[in-house]
Amino acid sequence: MGYIEDLREIIGTRPLILVGAVVGVIDEHGKILLQKRPEGVWGLPGGLLELGESVEDAGRREVFEETGVEIGQLQLVDVFSGKQYFRKLPNGDEFYPVTIAYFSKDIKTSTIRIDGKESIDAGFFDLRELPDHTTPLVRKLIQQYSSILR
Structure with a gap:
């Protein structure tokens, strides 16, 4: 059992503050790697930290677990937090993410391999031609990424 599951055993579904990482992986053609989650939404690969793990290592691990793509160096873009990101999962678990x-x-390796659980599809997309049902966080990140390039 992981850290978050252990916490849930103790506190049930009450709200938690959870820290996670997402990574916008950009290929040599300037396309961004997105994953389609089982609920049908396209987003950035990422997830929550485990005990003792750095945010950067969590980002690399999640990209690999969810898409099969291995990455190296990361560049910090921003931190997203606040009540607008509050989540209540179908099982009743509530949390405020700090992403x-x-x-x-x-x-390092670009062969896409989806796990079928957290990702039902994945691919690289042109920044101006994103798939339908893309999360608002992806669009925010792309805006910030574009301003970094200027």
């Missing part, structure tokens, strides 16, 4: 967002162009 640390990165970009990476340092792709």
